[in-house]
Amino acid sequence: MKKTIFISSTYKDLVKERKAVWELPKRYDVNIVGMEEFGARKDSPLTTCLKEVEQSNIYIGIIANRWGSIEEESGKSYTQLEYEKAIEKDKEILIYLIDETASVQIDNIDFGEKHESLELFKKELQKNHTIDRFINATDLVEKLERKIDSLIGQYKYPSNSAEFKDKMEESKYYFERFQLTPKLYVNKEVILKIKKDGRLFPLSKICCDTFKFTYGATVAVKIKILEPLIADTITNTLVIESNNQDFMWTIENDKEYTILSQLLFTDNNVKNEEAYFNVIRQKTASLFISCMKMGALSNGASSEAIEQLMVFGEKLGLCFQIKDDTFDYFSDDTIGKPTGNDLREGKVTLPLIFAVRNATDVERDEAMAILRQKELSAKDIDKLTEFAKSHGGIEYAKKVMERLRTEGYAALASFGENPVVTSLKAILDYTIDRTK
Numbered sequence: 001m002k003k004t005i006f007i008s009s010t011y012k013d014l015v016k017e018r019k020a021v022w023e024l025p026k027r028y029d030v031n032i033v034g035m036e037e038f039g040a041r042k043d044s045p046l047t048t049c050l051k052e053v054e055q056s057n058i059y060i061g062i063i064a065n066r067w068g069s070i071e072e073e074s075g076k077s078y079t080q081l082e083y084e085k086a087i088e089k090d091k092e093i094l095i096y097l098i099d100e101t102a103s104v105q106i107d108n109i110d111f112g113e114k115h116e117s118l119e120l121f122k123k124e125l126q127k128n129h130t131i132d133r134f135i136n137a138t139d140l141v142e143k144l145e146r147k148i149d150s151l152i153g154q155y156k157y158p159s160n161s162a163e164f165k166d167k168m169e170e171s172k173y174y175f176e177r178f179q180l181t182p183k184l185y186v187n188k189e190v191i192l193k194i195k196k197d198g199r200l201f202p203l204s205k206i207c208c209d210t211f212k213f214t215y216g217a218t219v220a221v222k223i224k225i226l227e228p229l230i231a232d233t234i235t236n237t238l239v240i241e242s243n244n245q246d247f248m249w250t251i252e253n254d255k256e257y258t259i260l261s262q263l264l265f266t267d268n269n270v271k272n273e274e275a276y277f278n279v280i281r282q283k284t285a286s287l288f289i290s291c292m293k294m295g296a297l298s299n300g301a302s303s304e305a306i307e308q309l310m311v312f313g314e315k316l317g318l319c320f321q322i323k324d325d326t327f328d329y330f331s332d333d334t335i336g337k338p339t340g341n342d343l344r345e346g347k348v349t350l351p352l353i354f355a356v357r358n359a360t361d362v363e364r365d366e367a368m369a370i371l372r373q374k375e376l377s378a379k380d381i382d383k384l385t386e387f388a389k390s391h392g393g394i395e396y397a398k399k400v401m402e403r404l405r406t407e408g409y410a411a412l413a414s415f416g417e418n419p420v421v422t423s424l425k426a427i428l429d430y431t432i433d434r435t436k
Contacts, residue, residue, distance in 0.1 A: 003151075006056035006091075007034035008049075008082040010068035013108035017062055020137035021144065028148055046071060046078055050085045058151070059086035062140065063122060064098040067114035080121050094147060095125050096140055099133040146222075193226040193258050226256065273353050277318070285317030292316075308411045312424065315408035319401050319431050325349035326397050327436075329385045340381030350400065351393025352384065359391055401432045 007021055022032055033052045035045070043051070046069075053059060061083055068077045076084075086093055098104070110118060125131055134140035292313030296306040328342040329351055342349055348371070356364055367387050370380050388394070408428050412421050
């Protein structure tokens with residue numbers, strides 16, 4: 001039996017998002033219900049909405065910056081009343097809030113009392129649910145599809161028909177999902193251990209033309225790379241041409257596979273600060289965490305104390321690696337590390353990530369052109385290091401370390417002031433302030 005999904009949101013400011021969600025039945029065996037299809041009915045719009053919520057299986061709340069229509073008696077918006085009805089009837093509830101970085105027109109924002117009511121409602125949603133955020137219609141649908149996959153599956157796989165080719169145009173945005181990948185693997189075939197992390201989707205003509213794939217015979221799938229460890233929790237996109245598609249149609253979610261693949265390096269790689277922190281958390285911070293844990297265990301510390309000391313160890317380890325990475329941008333024989341050594345090895349560290357993210361388009365393109373080269377000359381290294389420094393990359397790294405210093409001190413607060421705490425703080429201070 002088909003599942004019914006009720007879409008709850010304001011309308012004027014979310015037309016594109018609602019239209020995109022309305023395409024889901026083309027890909028899944030579901031019914032979509034919302035104000036668009038109500039038509040003329042004897043009941044009021046609110047009564048109709050609440051009845052449809054009752055009859056649905058899944059409630060999806062999409063919340064942006066408008067409070068919407070208000071019921072006079074309660075003073076609540078229709079969206080809030082629909083949500084409360086879903087709670088009352090114990091429906092499956094998915095909440096998506098617009099991201100603070102999303103581009104929003106001024107006339108799609110409520111102010112004054114409506115804004116205050118909306119903010120209180122958002123806080124309630126975040127308290128009661130694990131929410132997700134979206135920046136545009138495409139982003140919203142992609143996240144919805146992953147969730148629907150896990151809830152009901154029933155994806156309508158395309159065939160090699162005209163319909164399949166038409167759907168290719170819908171997928172162009174997926175190709176922007178490549179993450180931080182070491183230059184060691186760029187454009188080289190490597191053995192990967194993977195898990196499927198989503199449905200197959202057709203690759204658009206634009207993407208196929210760019211990377212010389214066969215349009216109409218190429219699909220892709222989201223995967224999590226288990227080995228080699230590139231970054232913890234990152235998701236990559238695996239592109240499969242027609243000669244390997246039989247394999248891809250049958251692979252199962254959450255089952256490990258060993259494959260021969262080719263990883264691609266895109267501009268998104270150096271903009272992903274989250275992936276960078278995942279890498280250094282696994283590479284360096286985990287060692288400091290383990291040391292703190294073993295020391296605490298050997299001294300009979302309580303579980304609460306062990307947990308706080310492990311938090312401190314993480315902050316210490318992250319600071320150590322960030323500081324070490326900043327040395328790569330300076331020429332000083334006393335440091336004991338060649339300038340640009342990380343860049344030569346294909347490691348894109350925090351100062352450069354920040355610089356790329358905050359540069360002009362022209363400057364960014366110039367930096368990316370250098371990074372795409374297989375080998376970097378001394379002149380290339382000089383350009384990249386100067387680029388990172390002139391765009392505030394070093395200062396940003398220092399700010400991050402200061403934040404981590406504060407968080408590290410806070411992790412020790414419950415122990416009071418004693419010689420051990422003083423020593424740990426001194427180690428953290430030295431790690432951040434050291435010159436080599």
